[in-house]
Amino acid sequence: DVKVTQSSRYLVKRTGEKVFLECVQDMDHENMFWYRQDPGLGLRLIYFSYDVKMKEKGDIPEGYSVSREKKERFSLILESASTNQTSMYLCASSTAGGSHEQYFGPGTRLTVT
């Protein structure tokens, strides 16, 4: 079974703090994705990566950056957290060829106060 894990289930940070969200997958997937989920807005893509050290902006990249130094790990960074970044953050991974099925982690509920 595909397993995607996220470093924290719940996180509370203060405005202005630098925040790191970590995601690890164990299926040797090439593609990894970061989404945020807000009520009424569905899943919105922040950034994705199709290979080590490669990244592309999604639909809402402002205020975020990412890092992919190893194939299995994809990090989302909030350089200076703001209250409007309070959200559920979901990581997903998929293989490069064929199925396009994305497998999600359990999510990190981030609250910025």
Next chain:
Amino acid sequence: GQQLNQSPQSMFIQEGEDVSMNCTSSSIFNTWLWYKQEPGEGPVLLIALYKAGELTSNGRLTAQFGITRKDSFLNISASIPSDVGIYFCAGRGGGTSYGKLTFGQGTILTVHP
């Protein structure tokens, strides 16, 4: 960009009833996926569809890839309380890079015992 309209937005049903939800796209899709998200968890893949007209079942769930390639349907038969959650459709059109998916807004399902 590609857009998905998912309906209904929410459903309140009695245990034992059948459920239907659907997604329509503004453009042709090559892949349709259906996910379920339980409260506080990440989405879990239920069914994947890859050919127009394809009908696939997973237990009490049945999904279809519309013949026009612009829509997909999910049916749940004889609902039970553990069917509660948010159901998302997701699709991928031709020319989409690196396995990116477009997600519907979700259907919130509530099942009354």
